[in-house]
Amino acid sequence: MALLLLVVLLTAGVSPNDAQQLPDIYKKGVELALHQINARHSIKHHFLFFKAIHQAEIQAGFGVTYIYHNFYLKATTCRKGTENADTTTCEFRNDRPLIDCVICYKISAGEIGGKPYLNCIYRQVLSKESKREREIGCYQAGFGSLTPTPVAYTGS
Template sequence: MRLLPFALLLAAGVFLTSAEAQSSFSKLPDTYKKGVELAVQNVNAHEGVQQHFLFFKTIDKSQIEAGHDVTYIYHNFQLKATKCKRGTENADTTTCAFRNDRPLIDCAVCYKTYAGAIETEPKPYVNCVHKPALTEDMKKERIEYCNKMCYSSGSPTLLAVGSQ
């Protein structure tokens, strides 16, 4: 009987975590949401993935307003496995609760937007890795790649802008 209150408390904590993740996604600016959706689509399309993944939290983000309605976006965030199967339509954290027995996936995306839409050139960069396998060298390579994308257009680097 003593486990019942603990189980209820634990269930309430899982619900709050799910609600917080959904809330943090809904608070992202649309230009960042589009990058998250691109990464979620890529991860959930991977044949080796069994569960449906959803946005969990932002680690870092920055953007450069390059003028003429052009913006360069960098977003590092985590995805978390849910209890729903891969390919679940219209999934969110109210219909697909997060699982706590799978590693997080750390994603970094960078892309150019024009008038709020992701441009096809340069090709958007999406790099997602299970968190335990992510190394400092991989993190450095991601940032260097994104900075090159931005620098080739004559804009300052994304790191020079800092988190926003």
């Protein structure tokens, strides 16, 4: 069932975008991932959003939307901690590996609700096992609650 849900999510919005075209509901997840990556002490260069790989959203009703977003982050020429970094002040480096991120979260009233699932890994070490872990992580982050469940009817 989780695999079927993931297939639906992946086929719902598969199109690469640049950062300027990214809708706000996806930007929130990217900002969260960038904050986490750029805060790691092992990271020496500032990372920025590079490219969206897969995007999907499910309208769950009552103003709640579930988001799935797979994207790349790329190292820049700027050192970690650079204020107001963007692609005009910090060029992308081509000698560093991409970071492949998946984030799944719920948005309600324009804010991320609950605990989002975030997994970022260097693209060259992404394996079938880590992809499966991502699938499970998204499922546990709330996507599992979107599966159809029988509703008891206690007719009068």
